[in-house]
Amino acid sequence: MASTRKDKVEREKEKRRKSYLMAAVKSFQEKGFYETRVKDITTLAGTSVGNFYRYFNSKEEIFEVLIDNFNNLIQNKVLELLEYEVPPIPSIKKLFGDLIKIFEEKSNVALIFIDQMAGINKKYAELKETYMNTGIENVDKIITKLHDVGFIRDQNTTLTASLWVNGIFDAFSWWIRSGKKISKDELIEDLTDFLVRGTVSK
Amino acid sequence: MASTRKDKVEREKEKRRKSYLMAAVKSFQEKGFYETRVKDITTLAGTSVGNFYRYFNSKEEIFEVLIDNFNNLIQNKVLELLEYEVPPIPSIKKLFGDLIKIFEEKSNVALIFIDQMAGINKKYAELKETYMNTGIENVDKIITKLHDVGFIRDQNTTLTASLWVNGIFDAFSWWIRSGKKISKDELIEDLTDFLVRGTVSK
Amino acid sequence: MASTRKDKVEREKEKRRKSYLMAAVKSFQEKGFYETRVKDITTLAGTSVGNFYRYFNSKEEIFEVLIDNFNNLIQNKVLELLEYEVPPIPSIKKLFGDLIKIFEEKSNVALIFIDQMAGINKKYAELKETYMNTGIENVDKIITKLHDVGFIRDQNTTLTASLWVNGIFDAFSWWIRSGKKISKDELIEDLTDFLVRGTVSK
Amino acid sequence: MASTRKDKVEREKEKRRKSYLMAAVKSFQEKGFYETRVKDITTLAGTSVGNFYRYFNSKEEIFEVLIDNFNNLIQNKVLELLEYEVPPIPSIKKLFGDLIKIFEEKSNVALIFIDQMAGINKKYAELKETYMNTGIENVDKIITKLHDVGFIRDQNTTLTASLWVNGIFDAFSWWIRSGKKISKDELIEDLTDFLVRGTVSK
DNA sequence: AATGAATGAGCATTCATTCAT
């Protein structure tokens, strides 16, 4: 095919781009955003500083790409549950499990998002807040539906939504930081139990 | 007494030191650690950069003092509950309320600790982890006691402890960020309900 | 007086500022704007890079200050002649002489302005054009007055104004570059003769 | 002929080389030497950066080729006048006109040479000086001849030569920068009148 | 004690040039 060569070049570029993203995650996670030098990223990726700037306009940009990708993954998963008229409790438990699984796959970005992002600077603190609020709003809608059909007790649903969203993040972060002392299944089981019972019980 | 003059000098020094601490909190909270200049702190405190270094050895040191003070306040409050053989549920609810009240008094440091600290650099991420783990360990002891007397269902108590500690932090941070849309009492009521029911219910 | 100390500090600052300006002129003249490092300027001034930025916001700013000062000096001298209803020929000759004298005092800035400025970048090319046009406009007014009273032959006065302004610059630049082979008085005498006769003769 | 193919290749190469030269002039004139990227030149020429270096060894080299070509054109025109035992005044006027015409044809290089070259760096400042001095020397010879036969008044002929050479450059540059407000013929007429009268009149 | 001027190490980014394909 006429496009074979071009395709190959495209694939190479994408590969290189990915290698930068991976290197950046690793370094951001290990040293933090400010203590990561662009040189650290390129050394990890096995290239030169100059080349990095063919793929990303700045150190900030690569950070934002990482975070955006991660955020989209999470938000979309939450949106799936919004399609139910009234989501059944098991589907909620499944969501919690799915999210933890995503976190584990993108473990380092997840930790950067959860623990570091807001501390980097004002700009990222605000961006994280925006992302969190979007998530909380959607979860709030789900909880409100559950409340309307009498599944759960009276409560401030937005606060509960915040406790859900943050609870999942916290549990995951704690799990990693504590060296995965319990199994992932136990984590998911206990976490969802906690959140659901905290919300539902009358 | 001979020491009167000396005392006065001491009191002045302490006053100046406090004004630096307050200025630093304000600036760290508004701009973040990295975007705060030592000059910002001294301008807020109404003095000079040179003078700052008579009271603190570095920008990091003043940050650490702030965080340490805050951490001690929190940890001590938790320790109070450890004195019970078995803490009654109402005393637990009271603890949650007390903590939220401390947070509100030290609102800015609380937010810096909760949202920013881990993102500043590796060193502070680890320090925060240490502080969190200490808190979680102590709360774990409380929960374990409750479990041993059959007040709560089977669960990984350390995970639950983590969810309690983080839950209080998250709820407070959300409350501030969302503009205190609900009253503090409602916040405390709903939060403790959530945490206690998430733990207790069988 | 209470202000003595403050005055001294002010004087010191002004002295330091001047030393930067002198160092910058020297380096710009010798190496050109782009090949001058901020470090070169501070080394010549006997200070540090960081300190330079207490006095000037950028390498561009110090360049602009130099050029602006020089331009004002020149433009004001030209304006003096505009006060005459009709400037007598000797006063014109005097202007040429005065300008050459200013150039000699500010020899290096003059050469930077004349020979280098337009080649540094688009921005400075345009700035120089603006300055030149202002000068040419004012000289044009003078020439137009002379024309209106019949002192000079018919001609495009703006072109003549441009030839006057540039002629003075060129003559000075040539004089310096050629190692001052003729005396300053001879330079002034021959130059003004050339410009006046080129304009006046019928 | 056997050389036909080779000739064609040669012609193609020459064409490509010319397209680089034209692209470079355009970009140097519009953005200046330092603000022109090699990529700008190749984009204008419709090729790639890599290819550029098959034709020129550096960004400096293409600049020097442009300037050299232009300088030769000018110098040769001046040399023509040197063939006269004593050049008649009309032939001098013709020279001025011819030069302006060359400038107009090579308008962009002319402006780069006149306004920018000396400001790029020390090296080019010196190169321009050399070129200018050569021109001034030759014009000096012409003027000296005129002086020796009593056509012109006593004066420093080298200064006059400098005023001639620079005057032509300045007039052209002014004419372009002011948007060609007067016709080329008027420009030539008034300029030569100015220069000749400035030199000749007694 | 207090001031703020001075220091200089440190870093993101650019871009001419090279080189693999």
Next chain:
DNA sequence: AATGAATGAATGCTCATTCAT
């Protein structure tokens, strides 16, 4: 020959910390 991806040296500017007064 042509392409454009890759290289890495080079530099303006910042800011925590020091120090002379």
